[in-house]
Amino acid sequence: MTNVIEIENLNLWYGDHQALKDITIPIKGNKVTALIGPSGCGKSTLIRCINRMNDLVDSCRVEGSMMFHGENIYGPDTDVIKVRKKIGMIFQKPNPFPMSIRDNITYGPKIHGVEDEDELERIVVDSLKKAALWEEVEDRLDSSAMALSGGQQQRLCIARTLSVSPEIILMDEPTSALDPIATAKIEELIDTLVKEFTVVIVTHNMQQASRISDYTGFMYLGEMIEFSKTEKLFTRPSEQLTERYITGRFG
Amino acid sequence: MTETESIRMEGRFHTDTVTKYFLMGIASIAISIVFFIILFIFANSTDAIRDVGIVKLFTTPRWAPGEELFGTVPIISGTLAVTAGAMIIAVPIGVSAAIFISEVAPGRFKTILKSVSEVFAGIPSVVYGFFGLMYLVPVLRDLFPDKLLLGSSWLAGSILLGIMALPTIISVSEDALNAVPRSYREASLAMGATKWETTRKVVTPAAVSGISTAIILGMGRAIGETMAVMMVCGNTPIVPDPFYNVFSGIRPITASLAFEMSYVVVGSTYYSALFFLALVLMGMVLLVSLVSKMMVSRTRKRFGEVKEGETVLHKLASKLPVSVVNGIKNGVWALVLFTVVLIASKPWLNVLGAAVLGAAVTAFSISVALLWINKLEKEGRLGADGRPLNASEFFEMLSTKTKARIRRALGLLAIVVLIYMPVSLFYDDVTSVLSGIAVAALFVVWKRLYRKVDSMRAQKVAHTGLMLVMAVTIGILLVIIVRIFVEGLPTVTWEFLTGFPEDAGRAGGIYPAIVGTLKLVAGAMIIALPLGIISGIYLAEYSKDTPLTRTIRNCIDILSGTPSIVFGLFGMTVFVILFGWGYSLIGGCITLGFMILPVIIRTTEEALKAVPQELREGSLAMGATKWQTTVKVVLPAAFGSVITGIILAIGRAAGETAPIMFTAVVAFQSKIPKSIFDPVMALPYQLYYLSTEGIAPPGMRSGVAVVLLSLVLSMFVLASIVRYHYNKKFKW
Numbered sequence: 001m002t003n004v005i006e007i008e009n010l011n012l013w014y015g016d017h018q019a020l021k022d023i024t025i026p027i028k029g030n031k032v033t034a035l036i037g038p039s040g041c042g043k044s045t046l047i048r049c050i051n052r053m054n055d056l057v058d059s060c061r062v063e064g065s066m067m068f069h070g071e072n073i074y075g076p077d078t079d080v081i082k083v084r085k086k087i088g089m090i091f092q093k094p095n096p097f098p099m100s101i102r103d104n105i106t107y108g109p110k111i112h113g114v115e116d117e118d119e120l121e122r123i124v125v126d127s128l129k130k131a132a133l134w135e136e137v138e139d140r141l142d143s144s145a146m147a148l149s150g151g152q153q154q155r156l157c158i159a160r161t162l163s164v165s166p167e168i169i170l171m172d173e174p175t176s177a178l179d180p181i182a183t184a185k186i187e188e189l190i191d192t193l194v195k196e197f198t199v200v201i202v203t204h205n206m207q208q209a210s211r212i213s214d215y216t217g218f219m220y221l222g223e224m225i226e227f228s229k230t231e232k233l234f235t236r237p238s239e240q241l242t243e244r245y246i247t248g249r250f251g
Numbered sequence: 252m253t254e255t256e257s258i259r260m261e262g263r264f265h266t267d268t269v270t271k272y273f274l275m276g277i278a279s280i281a282i283s284i285v286f287f288i289i290l291f292i293f294a295n296s297t298d299a300i301r302d303v304g305i306v307k308l309f310t311t312p313r314w315a316p317g318e319e320l321f322g323t324v325p326i327i328s329g330t331l332a333v334t335a336g337a338m339i340i341a342v343p344i345g346v347s348a349a350i351f352i353s354e355v356a357p358g359r360f361k362t363i364l365k366s367v368s369e370v371f372a373g374i375p376s377v378v379y380g381f382f383g384l385m386y387l388v389p390v391l392r393d394l395f396p397d398k399l400l401l402g403s404s405w406l407a408g409s410i411l412l413g414i415m416a417l418p419t420i421i422s423v424s425e426d427a428l429n430a431v432p433r434s435y436r437e438a439s440l441a442m443g444a445t446k447w448e449t450t451r452k453v454v455t456p457a458a459v460s461g462i463s464t465a466i467i468l469g470m471g472r473a474i475g476e477t478m479a480v481m482m483v484c485g486n487t488p489i490v491p492d493p494f495y496n497v498f499s500g501i502r503p504i505t506a507s508l509a510f511e512m513s514y515v516v517v518g519s520t521y522y523s524a525l526f527f528l529a530l531v532l533m534g535m536v537l538l539v540s541l542v543s544k545m546m547v548s549r550t551r552k553r554f555g556e557v558k559e560g561e562t563v564l565h566k567l568a569s570k571l572p573v574s575v576v577n578g579i580k581n582g583v584w585a586l587v588l589f590t591v592v593l594i595a596s597k598p599w600l601n602v603l604g605a606a607v608l609g610a611a612v613t614a615f616s617i618s619v620a621l622l623w624i625n626k627l628e629k630e631g632r633l634g635a636d637g638r639p640l641n642a643s644e645f646f647e648m649l650s651t652k653t654k655a656r657i658r659r660a661l662g663l664l665a666i667v668v669l670i671y672m673p674v675s676l677f678y679d680d681v682t683s684v685l686s687g688i689a690v691a692a693l694f695v696v697w698k699r700l701y702r703k704v705d706s707m708r709a710q711k712v713a714h715t716g717l718m719l720v721m722a723v724t725i726g727i728l729l730v731i732i733v734r735i736f737v738e739g740l741p742t743v744t745w746e747f748l749t750g751f752p753e754d755a756g757r758a759g760g761i762y763p764a765i766v767g768t769l770k771l772v773a774g775a776m777i778i779a780l781p782l783g784i785i786s787g788i789y790l791a792e793y794s795k796d797t798p799l800t801r802t803i804r805n806c807i808d809i810l811s812g813t814p815s816i817v818f819g820l821f822g823m824t825v826f827v828i829l830f831g832w833g834y835s836l837i838g839g840c841i842t843l844g845f846m847i848l849p850v851i852i853r854t855t856e857e858a859l860k861a862v863p864q865e866l867r868e869g870s871l872a873m874g875a876t877k878w879q880t881t882v883k884v885v886l887p888a889a890f891g892s893v894i895t896g897i898i899l900a901i902g903r904a905a906g907e908t909a910p911i912m913f914t915a916v917v918a919f920q921s922k923i924p925k926s927i928f929d930p931v932m933a934l935p936y937q938l939y940y941l942s943t944e945g946i947a948p949p950g951m952r953s954g955v956a957v958v959l960l961s962l963v964l965s966m967f968v969l970a971s972i973v974r975y976h977y978n979k980k981f982k983w
């Protein structure tokens with residue numbers, strides 16, 4: 001199994017505050033990697049590092065390396081735009097644009113230079129199908145995306161990310177704003193997505209992590225305490241801290 | 252067993268209920284002011300409507316009171332023209348500046364730029380007019396010597412009004428852009444869009460309702476503006492020929508009122524016709540505010556926040572049968588098409604020919620649409636919803652590609668027309684059409700090339716462009732203020748400030764004008780403050796969503812949109828004529844007070860609403876009444892914001908000319924009047940008088956401008972200090 005991403009000795013500061021300490025983990029291709037840990041431990045920070053969304057924070061400074069197919073994402077001549085095209089992101093709260101469903105999907109391809117109407121149409125259908133939303137919206141592609149339910153909106157966001165054919169999809173607590181049924185649908189979707197994509201997911205829900213992920217990393221106070229196969233981490237953790245966290249004796 | 256107090260009400264009135272009705276009574280004053288303003292204007296215009304006839308008022312092509320011709324067309328078209336021109340200038344600049352402030356400027360510059368644009372808004376309109384007359388008009392005259400004999404023109408008016416509408420457009424658009432959720436930006440950036448692409452394709456479209464509101468508010472300001480247009484538009488009530496001849500003199504409604512009211516015979520048809528103009532002006536302002544509300548709800552609908560029946564028009568539409576609504580919609584579209592063709596062909600055909608052509612083109616387009624629909628119906632290509640019933644449904648039905656093509660074609664046509672119009676003022680038709688086509692072609696080429704440009708480079712270019720626009724905007728403000736100060740400051744001596752005027756105001760000091768302005772403002776505040784603050788408290792703390800409070804709110808909206816000259820007319824008919832006070836300090840104070848009332852109400856309401864709910868709950872939970880909570884907890888917490896708002900209102904009142912020029916002021920006094928029923932001198936009127944009527948030395952005029960500007964700007968400084976001080980003290 002190849003490592004799509006290799007994070008090595010990654011340190012990150014927000015001003016003086018060090019939010020990530022010496023993180024070293026691999027991200028395996030076509031697998032789901034979950035990040036768990038108590039609130040404020042740096043999960044979001046780490047996942048946002050992978051497609052350089054932290055560039056938006058002025059006070060943020062990164063050291064160490066993050067190799068994507070052997071190229072450093074933080075290298076001096078890296079094109080952030082290409083990085084983000086290859087590595088898409090889904091956020092905690094569904095955030096479709098206030099446009100039609102179709103325009104939401106064609107936004108990315110248009111930005112990246114696709115003009116042909118037929119090609120765009122194909123992308124719309126394809127992405128919606130892959131995001132398991134096609135049947136529900138096929139006859140209202142031109143109506144507002146804001147009228148969809150929360151779960152549908154989140155799947156639309158996934159379709160929107162798929163529209164630019166990324167390799168990796170990052171998800172920061174993608175189901176925490178959704179009800180159980182919508183959550184189940186997204187989990188199911190993730191299961192099919194990994195056949196084609198690599199998924200990194202942050203979650204607060206340990207059942208979710210154990211259900212859907214192949215690898216899990218447990219973080220605490222900016223450090224990666226333990227990283228291993230999900231099954232192992234949840235059944236035979238090697239660190240005491242991990243064990244305490246997954247058994248709920250934490251605090 | 253210990254004795255406990257009963258929790259029953261013990262047969263007395265609930266004090267909170269009494270307070271509530273008292274506050275409601277005060278707040279309802281806004282309704283009566285609106286009612287009386289409209290009533291008085293309407294009552295005074297009935298003579299004209301009866302004597303001349305409503306049709307003639309709207310169709311006679313000339314306004315020539317000497318010949319008993321009272322056609323309002325040239326004057327209404329003056330308002331439309333100057334407003335349209337102002338918007339063409341202000342919208343691109345204002346929206347770009349807002350985008351720069353909200354999306355590009357680094358954090359600490361944002362606040363500075365925002366307060367600078369607030370200062371823009373605070374400069375009195377008479378000072379803008381003075382600037383226009385002294386500096387802008389001569390520049391235009393030198394630029395276009397064969398076109399402009401005097402320089403005063405539609406062009407000058409629109410430039411000046413454009414500058415004046417900028418702050419409104421900038422600050423309201425900026426708020427709208429700022430309110431776009433961060434999550435939209437993140438989503439776009441996370442897909443590899445640049446910041447500029449995000450701004451252009453996500454943030455700005457998401458803010459479009461707010462930006463439209465900003466534009467409409469700017470339009471409202473331009474329509475209602477009096478002093479500036481009076482001073483630079485050329486004072487000629489004619490329809491420009493051709494209709495886009497920006498070098499023509501015009502005279503908008505407000506300027507006509509201000510000019511002619513001063514010499515018209517009270518009670519004549521002429522007098523009444525002027526009130527009819529004021530009625531039309533009010534109608535336009537109401538329409539503008541209605542449209543802005545509709546705009547907001549319409550874009551909301553597009554974004555999925557559907558709310559039914561939000562404006563009067565929507566409610567009306569939902570009551571009518573669908574066929575009638577569709578009929579009206581189609582009628583409006585047909586009318587628009589007809590008018591466009593008519594106006595466009597007018598330069599080559601006579602009116603009748605143009606009308607026939609317009610009708611022909613309209614009929615042709617309707618039949619094409621009908622045939623097209625029939626064809627689709629036969630081929631069974633119309634979905635389950637059946638045939639489209641109005642023009643916009645028809646457009647929606649077209650394929651995405653066709654829609655894009657139509658939009659593109661219309662865009663190119665618009666470019667050709669927009670280039671043709673100004674060029675044809677200088678060159679012959681062929682040259683003008685060709686240059687229009689050339690520019691459209693260049694545009695197409697540019698768009699092709701633009702696609703190939705690296706997106707980061709495009710962003711750099713765009714951001715630099717926005718920065719330049721911002722710099723020019725700030726530059727204009729600096730030029731206005733610096734020029735006035737440089738010329739006027741040497742005149743401002745101790746004798747100038749404390750001496751009495753000589754030679755009909757052309758020399759000597761301006762002491763009575765300073766005192767007069769202070770008195771007017773103080774009097775206005777004595778009237779507006781209690782009423783305004785109490786109404787604000789009622790709206791923020793006590794009002795529920797009842798028909799009455801909705802009416803109060805609508806009336807406050809109407810009041811704050813009412814042009815200042817309308818307040819002036821109202822004050823004149825009531826205090827000067829009806830009460831027989833003549834020009835008096837008290838008449839001016841009441842008029843000015845009414846004008847400033849909506850500002851105070853809004854300020855108070857917003858300040859109180861910003862106080863966190865927990866504070867109220869904390870007090871109420873201890874058994875305090877609502878009134879006690881309001882007075883002891885909420886008001887003190889909102890004090891800083893209320894005071895800031897009041898100071899700004901004082902600055903605004905000090906600079907107003909139109910409301911006092913027919914109610915209170917004279918141009919020359921050799922002593923300070925004692926009685927409140929005496930007229931006074933005032934700085935803004937003095938500036939107007941010296942700039943237009945008296946042949947005063949330049950230093951004298953600029954001197955008055957400097958004093959007035961200093962007074963107004965010092966209010967701004969004071970307000971910022973207060974705001975800063977309280978922001979430090981209360982933070983939540």
Ligand SMILES: Nc1ncnc2c1ncn2[C@@H]1O[C@H](COP(=O)(O)OP(=O)(O)OP(=O)(O)O)[C@@H](O)[C@H]1O
Binds near residue numbers: 041042045
């Ligand atoms: N933009 C920022 N500026 C400064 N500090 C930040 C910023 N974002 C996060 N932090 C800090 O970095 C640390 C890690 O935050 P992060 O959001 O990554 O945690 P998290 O694990 O995602 O928490 P949660 O489960 O609550 O989402 C926290 O201490 C937080 O306060």
Ligand SMILES: [Mg+2]
Binds near residue numbers: 043044045172
């Ligand atoms: Mg997080």
